Amino acid sequence: MISDLFSVTVLVGILASGIRLATPYLYAAIGETFGQRSGVLNLGVEGQMLLGAFAAFYVALKTGNLGLAVFVALLVGAVMGLAMAFVTVNLHAQQGISGIGFYLFGLGLSDLLFQKMLGTVETVKGFPKVDIPFLSDIPGLGEIFFSQSILVYGAYLLVPVAWFVLNKTTLGLKIRSVGENPEAADSLGVSVAGIRYFTITLGGTLSGLAGASLSIGLLNVFQQNMTSGLGFIAVALVYFGGWRPWGVLGGALLFSMVNALQLWIQVLGIPIPSDIAVMMPYVLTILVLVASVSRVRAPSALTKSFERDE
Amino acid sequence: MKKFTWLMTVVVALSLILSACGPAATPTPAPVEKFRVAVVMPSAINDLAFSQSMYDALIRVQNEMGGPENFEIVYSENMFVVDDAAAALRDYASQGFDLVIGHGSQYGSSLQEIAPDFPDTSFAWGTTVDTFGLPNVFAYEAASDQGGYVNGVLAASLTTSNVIGVVGPIETGDAKLYVDGFKAGVAATNPAIQVNVNYIGSFSDVALASEAANTHISAGADVLTGTAQMVVGAIGKAEEAGALWFGTQSNQTSLAPSIVVASQVYHWEVVLDEMISMIKSGTLGGKSFVINLANGGEVIEYNPAYTFPAEAGALAEAAIEGIKNGSIKPLP
Structure with a gap:
């Protein structure tokens, strides 16, 4: 039974599942990484995802235009991000609590819109799997890496882009300096408010895309509260990844692979109670987090709002 | 302090708006x-x-x-x-x-x-x-074991790969009863068929339910079933792969008319x-x-758009009759 786990079908299955499951986490957590590196904790990710998921689903259902659906999801996420930026940057609201407010807002509004505009669970034609020529023919690897939907590829391409922007560009330097020492950044002429507006709006936009990746990429349905905690796990993954895109990728993959593994453990009839199996990804994540807690330091100005002394 | 008061106002206002969203x-x-x-x-x-x-x-x-x-x-x-x-x-x-x-x-x-x-x-x-x-x-x-049993009988006569996948929420109550009844129905029809069961630990995680369905399909299943509201994700995956689906609790035909065979519907x-x-x-x-089936509170509703061999239908009807008159007991 245990040995069944090491067959090619199972290993390929686990890896391909893990890659798919990690997709929404990646979009949301990379967006959140930008926000936190500039000193803003956004706990409203889940609400932004739900609204993005609904917007994308609704547009795809009514128009059949997937490009437009993604665009609207991005737009909805951006508007949510802008609102969050206004509340935390201009009004200096406590970030954790206002984030939870935005989460509840997104949860309630997406539910209301679903009730009023759809009324029942429906399916939609989402992004199909795209086989990358030649590469998708490689046995095993092809199915794992090169036969996924376009939104899955996008999530993985985002990681090196985010790394480059954060570490190799002037913009990235500004974001990091605002997150570490906003007073110093301000005295050097960096607009703290401007940078934070940018990162929080970017975070919202990517959360909207994370929602779309569920409703029109991976699942092709919309249901109330369909994210069921994904957004909060994404926030946790930012800490887990040490505020670095590659770390976030590692965390998202670890969590998702273990989740895929536990699905297979049950399917193969390996005698572990299902309650224990579903705990595995969470337990492992906590263990890794405990083991690596002192490795990196959080951005110094994280959750601190900035007011210029005049 | 002022800010805090302001913030609380926002939170309270939001929660009021939200509670207003619920049906009055x-x-x-x-x-x-x-x-x-x-x-x-x-x-x-x-x-x-x-x-x-x-x-x-x-x-x-x-x-x-x-x-x-x-x-x-x-x-x-x-x-x-x-x-x-x-x-x-x-x-x-x-x-x-x-x-x-x-x-x-x-x-x-x-x-x-x-x-x-x-x-x-x-x-x-x-x-x-x-x-x-x-x-x-x-x-x-x-x-729910009764309708589960009937679904199982029909599923067993329609599978060609002899592997059937089940996506469950949490291993308890109504869900466990349905799954156990389904397994019994399959076993009674053809003991050689392998039923793989997957409890995902949640009633709401649509993403994990859909990945559980993917896992069953990779493991060779060509017929799937599942219970609770998060299975809508799994039905989509079954449709993509051309696997058959058996529903329970409500009639799930509308979600995938080409692959839903039958649903146990609660009346x-x-x-x-x-x-x-x-x-x-x-x-x-x-x-x-x-x-239950006998008092009409449970009804097996077939999808009129999906046709299956008459022998399979006869087996299902025989199971329904057997359960109604007590000659078949889904669970010991």
């Missing part, structure tokens, strides 16, 4: 004869699963009784927080509803506390058999009718009910 439970002063029912549900009334089965049944009862003038229904849905549900149940009871239903086994302990405070109100909850020995509490449950009105007539004659509780 404003009772209208009613003529004496009108029967008034309030129900609290864990998910949405249109979840194509557990909550919808009760909502649809209430609507059918309403039609039987001649519309909203004679039979008033109010509901609170998505009450996944038990404390909120308890508050709603108490509110409904104090508003003088004739019957207050807590549609979820998680609401039991709340009802046990609330019911004695309202001796003139009738309460019902499920799925369970436990009325706590209280004179104003009814209990109801579904023999709670069988139980509701009986409760209502008991309440009208002055008995407010103390009895537990079961819906």
Whole structure:
């Protein structure tokens, strides 16, 4: 039974599942990484995802235009991000609590819109799997890496882009300096408010895309509260990844692979109670987090709002 | 401090807006004869699963009784927080509803506390058999193993790969009963078929349910089933892979008309009718009910757009008859 786990079908299955499951986490957590590196904790990710998921689903259902659906999801996420930026940057609201407010807002509004505009669970034609020529023919690897939907590829391409922007560009330097020492950044002429507006709006936009990746990429349905905690796990993954895109990728993959593994453990009839199996990804994540807690330091100005002394 | 006050205002305002989003439970002063029912549900009334089965049944009862003038229904849905549900149940009871239903086994302990405070109100909850020995509490449950068994018989005669996948929520109650009945039906038809079961540990994680379906398909399954509201994701994956699907709780044909073979549908009105007539004659509780194939509370609804061989259909009908007359017992 245990040995069944090491067959090619199972290993390929686990890896391909893990890659798919990690997709929404990646979009949301990379967006959140930008926000936190500039000193803003956004706990409203889940609400932004739900609204993005609904917007994308609704547009795809009514128009059949997937490009437009993604665009609207991005737009909805951006508007949510802008609102969050206004509340935390201009009004200096406590970030954790206002984030939870935005989460509840997104949860309630997406539910209301679903009730009023759809009324029942429906399916939609989402992004199909795209086989990358030649590469998708490689046995095993092809199915794992090169036969996924376009939104899955996008999530993985985002990681090196985010790394480059954060570490190799002037913009990235500004974001990091605002997150570490906003007073110093301000005295050097960096607009703290401007940078934070940018990162929080970017975070919202990517959360909207994370929602779309569920409703029109991976699942092709919309249901109330369909994210069921994904957004909060994404926030946790930012800490887990040490505020670095590659770390976030590692965390998202670890969590998702273990989740895929536990699905297979049950399917193969390996005698572990299902309650224990579903705990595995969470337990492992906590263990890794405990083991690596002192490795990196959080951005110094994280959750601190900035007011210029005049 | 000022900021904090401001922030609290925002939070309170938001929560007010949100609570306003829920369906309002404003009772209208009613003529004496009108029967008034309030129900609290864990998910949405249109979840194509557990909550919808009760909502649809209430609507059918309403039609039987001649519309909203004679039979008033109010509901609170998505009450996944038990404390909120308890508050709603108490509110409904104090508003003088004739019957207050807590549609979820998680609401039991709340009802046990609330019911004695309202001796003139009738309460019902499920799925369970436990009325706590209280004179104003009814209990109801579904023999979901029976429809599960029939689905299993039909699934076993339609699989060609001899591998069947099951996506379950949490290994308990109604879900476990359905899954165990389904496995028994498959085993009784063809013991060589392998049934892989996957409990994902959640009633709401659509993404994980859909990945569980992918896992079953990779493991060779060509027929799938599952229970609870998160399976909508799994049905989509089955459709993509061309695998067949068997539904339960509500009719799930509309989600994927090309692959849904049959659904076990709960007709709670069988139980509701009986409760209502008991309440009208002055008995407010103390009895537990079961819906099953024999009393018409469970119905196997086939998808008319999906045709299967006549032999398979005959096997399913034989199973239904056998369960009805007691010659087949799905679970020992």
